[in-house]
Amino acid sequence: MILAFRVAMATALAMPIAVAAQPASRFADTKAVEAVLSQYKAAIEKLDAKGTERLFAADSQIFETGGSEGTYATYLAHHLGPELAAFKSFTFSDYKVKVRFEGPVALATETYRYRIEPKNGAVAERIGVATSVLTRSGSSWKIISMHSSARKPKGS
Template identity: 90%
Template sequence: MFCHRRIQAVLSQYKAAIEKLDAKGTERFFAADSQIFETGGSEGSYATYLAHHLGPELAAYKSFTFSDYKVSVRFEGPVALATETYRYRIEPKNGAVAERIGVATSVLTREGNSWKIVSMHNSGRKLKGS
C-alpha cells in the first residue's frame, strides 16, 4: 500500500542530512540509476552529484537551513510524485550568505520495502528585493 508519510520521511531525512552538512549515507534514498537536475543543469546520477557537486559544496558551508518547508505527494500508478517548496539560507565558511526561495520535484519508485528517488530537480531564486 502506498503511503504519503513514507515518501515524506525519505525527503525529510534527506533534507535533515543537508542541514547537518553531512550527506554520508544519503545514497540509500536514491536509485542507482537516478538522475539529478539542479537550476538548469544535469548533474548525472546521485552518486556523481554527491561526489562532484553536493559533497564539495557542503564542505564549504558553515550552515544550511530550510524554513517554510511544505511537501505535497501524489501517486500515479506505482510512482510517487513529490513537490517541495521552501526557503533556504546558506552561510558559507567564506563569502556572503545566500537566502533563496526553492522548489524541488522528485519522482520516487518502490524498491522492495523502500521508496527511492529516481529523478530530482531543484532550483532556487533570490528573494524579492534582494
C-alpha cells in the same frame, strides 16, 4: 430474489472496507515518501550527506538549476559533497511537501526557503522548489529523479 438481495447487501457492506483499506495504504506510502525527503533535507542541514545514497536509485538523475548533474552518486561526489564542505550552515524554513501517486510512482513537490552561510563569502538566501519522482524498491521508496531550482526573494 432473496439470494440476490443478500449478495447485493454483502457487496455493499464489503465496499467501505475495501475503499477504506486503500486510503490507509496510500497514507502509509505518503508518509514513507515524506520520510525519504525529510531524511535527505536533514542530511543537508547537518552538512553531512553520508548515507544518503540509500535514498536514491543507483540510476537516479539529478537536475539542479538548469543543469544535469548525472546520477546521485556523481552529484554527491562532484557537486553536493564539496559544497557542503564549504558551508558553515544550511537551514531550511517554510518547508512544505505535497505527494501524489500516479500508478506505482510517487510525485513529490517541495517548496521552501533556505539560507546558506558559507565558511567564506556572502550568505545566500533563496526561495526553492524541488520535484522528485520516487518508486518503491522492496519495502522502501527511492528517488529516481530530482529537479531543484531556486531564486533570490523579491527585494533582495
